[in-house]
Every structure is written in C-alpha cells, then in structure tokens.
Amino acid sequence: MKPFDYIRAEDTGHATSAAGQGATIIAGGTNLLDLMKLEVLQPDALIDINRLDLKQITEADGGLRIGALVTNSDLAADMRVRTDYPVLSEALLAGASGQLRNKATTAGNLLQRTRCYYFYDTAMPCNKREPGTGCQAMEGATRLHAILGGSDQCIATHPSDMAVAMRALAAVVEIEAANGETRHVPLSDFYLLPGDTPHIENVLRKGDLITAVILPAAPKGAQTYRKVRDRASYAFAMVSVAARIEMDGDTVKDAALAFGGIAPQPWRDADAENALIGKPATKETFNAVADILLKNADPKKDNAFKVPLARRTLIATLNELCGKDVA
C-alpha cells in the first residue's frame, strides 16, 4: 500500500473541503482498502467520515431517509425496511458476508467498484483504471461481465445488490457539494454508462459527499429480490432481479423491474416494464417482457449463458410475485 495522509472529518464541510482538495473519502473501507492494498487505487490522502452524524434512518415525506453511513447490516435489519421495502432487506442480505455488511455503508455500497478481474490486476491494461490502455475482457474471461449497456471500451458490471433494489424502489441520492449546496439525483440518473469514458462511473464531482439515500413512500404490491450466483452464499450475482408487482386480479397493475449482474449499472428498462403493466400475467406476457429486456444483449463467449439465465430468472420472479406458475 502506498503511504497516505489520514484525516478525520469533523463535519460534512470538512469532508467535502478535503475531498475537493483531492482526498479520497473513506467510510466502511471494505472495498477501498482492498483496492489500495492491490495498488489499484493509490490515494495521497484519506478523509475518514465515520464519525459524522450520517447514521440515522428517519421517516421523511412518507418514505425513508437513509444516512450515508448506515451500515448494510443495520439497513437490512431496520423493521421499517423489512416491512415496507422487503426487496431492499433481501438484496442486502444476499450480498457479501456478515462481517462485511457490518462495515459496508449505504453510500459506500453505491460507490463500490467493479470486480472485473482485469480492473483488479494492475499488470493488465484497463480502460477504467488507466483510460486509453485497452480492455483485456473483450477477448478474455467474462463470466462476471455485462451483456447489456457495455461499450467497446468496457463491459464491467456494477457488483451491488443493494443498488439494484434501490433502483427498483426509485431511490434518490442526496449529495452535498464542496460549496455546501445539497442536490438530489435520482438513482436512475446517478450512474453513467461506460461509453468512451469507463473511468467516469457516476455524476459525482470532485468534493461531493453522498449524505443520504432517500426512498419514496412504500410502493403497493409484492416485492422480492432473486439472486443467482456461482455458490449459495457470499458471491456476486451472475443475474439478479429486484421486482415489485402490483396485481389487479389476473392483470399486472403496476411493476418495477431492476437487474444486477448483467450491466455496468443497476439496469432498468422502461419498455420491458411497459410490456408488463396493464397486461395479463401469462407466459406470453412474461416472455414478451424478457424479449424486450434482452433484445440488445451483446454477450461474449463466457457470459452468453446470462442471456437465457436472465430470461429464466425474470420469469421465475414474475411467477412468484404474480402468484402464477406459467413457466
């Protein structure tokens, strides 16, 4: 690990000021310190925000305001989340291990980096780590990689489970800038697709500090998070689905579908959702939704399995939430 200055933030202004001057913000540190040990990241200074008062989950505007430093464990265990936003508790509990969830924070989870093997290996070129050097994944091992939303520069996936559930719940990210101003960015606008700039992963600017994630009022209907991975526990998603379905008899009245493990960001497709909303919960409907979701899928050799796996996982999820067995 390269030497760095360690600063403990006294308040959010101190944190944004230090970050504005180039310090890297550290919260739980479970991903950042791992990357620093490997020298994938080499910050000159860390600004530790763990003592800031950002650990509360409060009721706000009919929904919940989740402080940036609320741990993944505390968020998953919060009774309001378990009851009103079960998809979020389920997603959190499907991620990482007990030890990591006790350290990992809400904001840190949103900002965790891809687990692309080539991003982690400093002996390899990587357009995300060192822009313009190339991408070994294009012709390499791609089991973890994206089938949607990638570019010819980068096909790394975003690894979060939590963010997938938050995307289905239409969460909003609260950000404090170095000038003290607070702005709100819907999670749908927070992440950026790789395009020609895979090193720019989100809309945060230098000096920005995520202070909270806001969930709108609990939506109607049933929710679930279904995750498919290479082993039963403690592994990243090959495919995951965060879904919310409100039924009216045999018709889908409203729906939200977000996907993990298949794209550079938690993935939502309005056209796919529109093919479900107002339609009868039938095999034909579900297949039409999957057709739309996957019509632009561009897999590599290693991850071609994700195209049928995403279809099957989606349909299994819809069967569960619609109370159907139409597979």
Next chain:
Amino acid sequence: MKTSLKINGEVHDLDADSRTTLLDALRNHLDLTGTKKGCDHGQCGACTVIVNGRRINSCLSLACMHDGDEITTIEGLGQPGNLSDLQAAFVKHDGYQCGYCTPGQICSATAMLQEVKDGWPSHVSDSLTGTYDLTEAEISERMSGNLCRCAAYPNIVDAIRDAAGKVQS
C-alpha cells in the same frame, strides 16, 4: 498515527503508520497473535474480531480508524481453564483440523449468535420478521464469511448449534 484501542477491556496506545490495518496492529504491534491473517482481503474471515459488539474483518480496517473503539479478540473471549461456551463447544465437537481459521470462526460465531438474539433475519430465513431457529442452513448462511480450508464445516456447525442451545436455554 497515535491511536488508543480498548482491547479485551484494556486500553492500548498505539503509534503506527497510517497504513497499519487493525489486524496488523493486533498481531505485530500488540502481540495479540490469536487473530489470524488468512487472505488479507476480507474473503476468508480468519481475521474476524468484534468491534463495538459487531464482527468485522480486521484486515479491511485501518487501526487509526478505531481510536476509542472497544475490540474483543479470541484472547478476550476466554482462556484455557475459562473457555467461553463456543470455545468449549469447538473443543468438544472437534470443530477444526489445522485450527488456523478457528479464532475467526469463534469470534464470528459469538457475534452471530447475538445477531440472532437481536432478531436479524438472514438470506435463507423464511420470513424477514419473526424469530430464527439456528438450523444447519441458517448457520451455514450466517457463517459464510468464514472459510475453513480443512472443510471442518460439519463439526463447526455442530459446535455452534451446541453453544447456541446453551445461550438460548
């Protein structure tokens, strides 16, 4: 970085490079070598300690971030002649082969049992609300952050179930 750590009830003052992980501080600076270094990347759980009541990977945390924190290591859970219920259960059930992962397993299980008492659900729980029996599936899921390369898992699960019964009764 000057850091004060309360470890197993005793205050230790540390002055170490900011890069020093909590794990390295325990082992290399404070001679508390019960906590083990396995992967050093948060994947194996050998370094698990309990900080302010919560189990964490001490390899993925900087010592300087823990100024004033209360830390419990395997040495603080019990000593020969005065073993904790879990330590005694691991001996009784032979919950190890080489023993290298054992301190992390026991620290992790100690905090995990408290999580169950606090009513935390897991990924394999039938419901997000209610109480949770420590079935084999629940223990396996809740302990998945602790690897045992000798694969002593059946006996580890037996030891935890035995100790959990004592906690609950």
